[in-house]
Amino acid sequence: MKDYQQKFDNFLKDNEAKRCRAMRKVNRERELTNKKQADLLALQEEMKSLVKERDKLMKRVKKNAIYPRFLDKVVQASPQFQEVRQLMSRYYTLKLMSEDLLQITQQNQESMEKSQAQLAHFTKQGNDTILQYNNTLSHLQSQLDEARAEGMIWESRWAHIQNTAAKKTLLLGTIKMATLNLYQSVCKRAKDTGDAPIAPEDTLKQLEKIQTFLSDLISMWEEVSRSRSLLPGASITDRMIWTQLTQKMENVFMIVFEQRWNVFSVARGAGRSGYAHFPLGQSGAGSCFKAPLESPSKAKQ
Known part of the structure; x- marks a missing residue:
């Protein structure tokens, strides 16, 4: 009898332990489900945005579909290029050269503006110097005229x-x-x-x-x-x-x-x-x- 009672107690304990484990598992599954549900909602939102992006890209692809055809026609019409890749490589090279030339042009423009400012300053300074020399020349000319007049007087004397x-x-x-x-x-x-x-x-x-x-x-x-x-x-x-x-x-x-x-x-x-x-x-x-x-x-x- 004691053995049966002992076994029954053990059985109850095992059931309780299993029930606890089952409850913990259910709780974990519920938490995981909730988490997955949140992830699902996020993924659904992301999928919606991706779908929108895909639609947008599809529209862009359809819109830009004329360019590959145009490039193919250019390659076919030009004996210089054999593939579109060569044409694109040439395009990017020219683009880089254009950017470099644009940068050089900007630098030259800045240098030219600086040179023009210096030229204006030097021109003003030169005009001031010329005006000063003209005043000095006028003074010296008046002195020369006076000296010549005095020289004529002394020559007559x-x-x-x-x-x-x-x-x-x-x-x-x-x-x-x-x-x-x-x-x-x-x-x-x-x-x-x-x-x-x-x-x-x-x-x-x-x-x-x-x-x-x-x-x-x-x-x-x-x-x-x-x-x-x-x-x-x-x-x-x-x-x-x-x-x-x-x-x-x-x-x-x-x-x-x-x-x-x-x-x-x-x-x-x-x-x-x-x-x-x-x-x-x-x-x-x-x-x-x-x-x-x-x-x-x-x-x-």
């Missing part, structure tokens, strides 16, 4: 100076010739003093010699005039004659002195710092002398 110098040179030559003739006359009439003869080109010493001679002559003449005027038998007419002769001698003396002053003045005006160079005689020899700064009026005093 130089021509006047040359004409004046030529006249003074001619006057000096005339004075020298007259002085030489007068000196030769004085030497003929003067007593032999034992002095060395003066060179023909030494006009100053000649004038000094003439001045000394005339001074001595005037002194002698004044003494003679004074002695003649004091004579008891001298008349008023004789005294007037002697006075006039004395005045004429003084006038001659002043003329010689003025000639000497003219020589000094011409020499001082023709040269620099009171010096001048004048040719004398046939040989072209000259004399250089310094004109003294005294006038005939001072010399008369």
Whole structure:
């Protein structure tokens, strides 16, 4: 009896265990079914989208079906290509080349725009520089015009100076010739003093010699005039004659002195710092002398 009871308990336990396992299996199957149902719904949605995509692609295929036929006709008409693949390869090559050329064109366009900007900047800078140079040129042109005007004034002055110098040179030559003739006359009439003869080109010493001679002559003449005027038998007419002769001698003396002053003045005006160079005689020899700064009026005093 105990054995049957033990077996019956074991049987109940086995049934309970099987029932539990069956319940767990049912739960798993139910969960799996639910999961599969969700997957099925997702797959159905995906299938619907794929069907739509398929329909869309079918329409596109039908729409683009003309292109393969067109490519076949191109291959048949062109001896350069044997297959459509070659034509597509050529197309892709040209497309890549076109993209490269487009990129190069864009780069060149950017470079050209940059160069144009630089050109505009340099052009503006060059125009500013040219304007500045034009202003400087205008200023320099005005200075040049002023310099030319001043140069014309100085040229006219130089021509006047040359004409004046030529006249003074001619006057000096005339004075020298007259002085030489007068000196030769004085030497003929003067007593032999034992002095060395003066060179023909030494006009100053000649004038000094003439001045000394005339001074001595005037002194002698004044003494003679004074002695003649004091004579008891001298008349008023004789005294007037002697006075006039004395005045004429003084006038001659002043003329010689003025000639000497003219020589000094011409020499001082023709040269620099009171010096001048004048040719004398046939040989072209000259004399250089310094004109003294005294006038005939001072010399008369």
